[in-house]
Each structure stands twice: as structure tokens, then as C-alpha cells.
Amino acid sequence: MARSVRSVIDYSLARRATLAGLFTGKVSALDACDAHPYLLRAAKHHGEPTDRTCPVCKQHPLTQVTYVYGDELGESSGQVRPTREIDRLEDLYAELAVFVVEVCKSCSWNHLTTSYVVGTGERQVRRARRRAAEE
Secondary structure: OOOEEEEEEEHHHHHHHHHHHHHHHHOOOHHOOOOOHHHHHHHHHEEEEEEEOOOOOOOEEEOOOOOOOOOHHHOOOOOOHHHHHHHHHHHHHHEEEEEEEEEEEOOEEEEEEEEEEEEOOHHHHHHHHHHHHHO
């Protein structure tokens, strides 16, 4: 995980509740395994394989999809980024929100696992002025 991680939210309790509801019949498989086609496409082409098996179909490995949002990203806000790229982005931008989703490409199970914020904490304008003053 990145160096400047803050505001971490772990959604494992919500995940556990959804799975418990699914296995007890309180939640239908259609509600739990409802990955949007764009999410499935992102998992297929940009996702990162994990060593965890899908908790629903119990046959296929889960894929991790990481989305990055931030005002400073402009048009590229909300795009899927590889985990290794987060370290580079956190040094360039003041604040980025990162959302990690696990997806089963086979049965369409998906769940938000973690969200967190990274960045320098300084707006780009301030950093640019400081660099200019140092030179």
C-alpha cells in the first residue's frame, strides 16, 4: 500500500454480512453477483489476479480492480490503475481517493473491499510556487 495512506475504510464486515445473507437465503444470488458489465470488462483487461478464491462460486480466483478518483486528475479521474502506480501518483497529487473492488469474472460476485486516500496534502499550485521560489 502507498506511503501516505490515510482515511482507510475496510469493508470486510459489510462483505461478511452480504455473504452471510447470501448463504442463509436473505440475499439472492442475483443481488450479490451483480457486477456491472464495465466492472467485469475492467477486471478482465486491467484487473490484478489475487490468490483468493471466490467466496460464492468457490471455483475461480478473485480479481482486484483499483479505481482512482481526484479533482487534479481531470478526465482520467475514475479510471482503473494498477496498484503499483498508486505510489507514483501519491507523490504527484494532493489528494486521491482509491477504491479497491474484488470481482469474480465467472459468477459476477463483486464487493468493495477497501477505500483510502493518498497524496501530498498540498495543492499543486502551492507546490509549484514553492519549487519556483526554491530555484
